[in-house]
Amino acid sequence: MKAGTSGQLATGNAPMANAELMAIRQKVAATRRATPRQAHLRRMAALFLLPAAAFLLVLIAYPLFNVLWQSFNYGNLVDPATQGYAGLDNYRTVLEDEDFLPAFWHTLTWTVLSVAGEYILGLIAAIVLAQPIKGRAIFRGIVVVPWVIPIAIAGLNWMWLLNPDYGVLNAWMVKLGLLDHSRDWLGQIDTALLTVTFVNIWRSFPFYTISLLAALQAVPADLHEAAAMDGAGPIRRFWVITMPHLKAVSLTLIVIHIIWTAINFDFIWVMTEGGPLNASQTLPVMIYKFSMQDYDIGAACALASMSMAFMASLFFVYFYGLGRKEAR
CATH class of the missing domain: 1.10.3720.10 (MetI-like)
Structure with missing residues (x-):
């Protein structure tokens, strides 16, 4: 009796399982048919975003990277001979400054x-x-x-x-x-x-x-x-x-x-x-004085890098906390 009932259930569920399988196959086929169009749309989106990406790279990313690089090198606006790798000397100059x-x-x-x-x-x-x-x-x-x-x-x-x-x-x-x-x-x-x-x-x-x-x-x-x-x-x-x-x-x-x-x-x-x-006098004013009055580009970039690191930390802490809150 139980065996017969089980067989009937299995037989009754078979068409349902086949229908679900066919639906899944149809979705996969539709996805595959849409793939070329989606790929074309992605390429077009990347093409439209390319000028903005180039703008950010040239006017923002490169100057930021250059400031970070200069903070580890000696540099002087009026003395071209003052150059070379400084290590952390510029940071020590800033931290030891009485101002x-x-x-x-x-x-x-x-x-x-x-x-x-x-x-x-x-x-x-x-x-x-x-x-x-x-x-x-x-x-x-x-x-x-x-x-x-x-x-x-x-x-x-x-x-x-x-x-x-x-x-x-x-x-x-x-x-x-x-x-x-x-x-x-x-x-x-x-x-x-x-x-x-x-x-x-x-x-x-x-x-x-x-x-x-x-x-x-x-x-x-x-x-x-x-x-x-x-x-x-x-x-x-x-x-x-x-x-x-x-x-x-x-x-x-x-x-x-x-x-x-x-x-x-x-x-x-x-x-x-x-x-x-x-x-x-605030830190931005101090950066200006380092660069335009003392002509010490290395120290100015070091202080600017420290300020950028602090602001980036604040930015990431805020969005990390916001992301964790949304996840909860």
């Missing part, structure tokens, strides 16, 4: 304060501009103005505004009683770096505002309505609903701007040139 540690801490302070201030101010501006206020479109256009002003022009304008002799801001602060007398904000050791940081925040926060505003508009309104019906207040809704939706955009903005700010040279050089007495 290296102060410049490192200035870079850290400049980067952390700038990114934190830009994010906080950008988030506040994005929340305000997301509200149904009158003239919202006009304000959204105005907030972008600092971002589109070139760094050199913005730096020079702020130098004039902060000038202790004829600066408008000093005059206003004295008139309002905030200061007893005009102050040289860019010429004093204790305020130079913080002043440049403030100006950098003023110029860069609109980029955060635009990005975070776009993310805010993508938050489903029904979630806020449901939370409000459940008794959640505005602050509770912000932390539980809004911020999780801004997390991905916020992390991307912060990581990108940490890299951009740490390697920023323009603002500090235009406004203070790293002074007074190197009080606002």
Whole structure:
């Protein structure tokens, strides 16, 4: 009885197994027929990507490799006889320089304060501009103005505004009683770096505002309505609903701007040139001085390579952590 039933099941399953086998064979045949077309599409895609790959190779990859190579060789802009393999001497020159540690801490302070201030101010501006206020479109256009002003022009304008002799801001602060007398904000050791940081925040926060505003508009309104019906207040809704939706955009903005700010040279050089007495000197300014004032190309490339290694480490840590999170 059992044997007969087993035979019937085997016989009944045979057509099903044959049908599945035929379907698999048909899929394989279809894949083989599509292979020439797919190969052609891949060749066409590679052909279209070739100019971009050449651009990256010539203008980015080769200069980076050259900087790394020069960091292990002696080089001087005014003395062609200074050449040859240096090993780690250029790195020792940088690490033993008395300005290296102060410049490192200035870079850290400049980067952390700038990114934190830009994010906080950008988030506040994005929340305000997301509200149904009158003239919202006009304000959204105005907030972008600092971002589109070139760094050199913005730096020079702020130098004039902060000038202790004829600066408008000093005059206003004295008139309002905030200061007893005009102050040289860019010429004093204790305020130079913080002043440049403030100006950098003023110029860069609109980029955060635009990005975070776009993310805010993508938050489903029904979630806020449901939370409000459940008794959640505005602050509770912000932390539980809004911020999780801004997390991905916020992390991307912060990581990108940490890299951009740490390697920023323009603002500090235009406004203070790293002074007074190197009080606002950061690592990019130090690289410039190594190369264009001391003419020591090897030391400049060594410091640039160290900075690149740090930024690459930050970049890979971020994406490695992001990849592990997505895998989980």
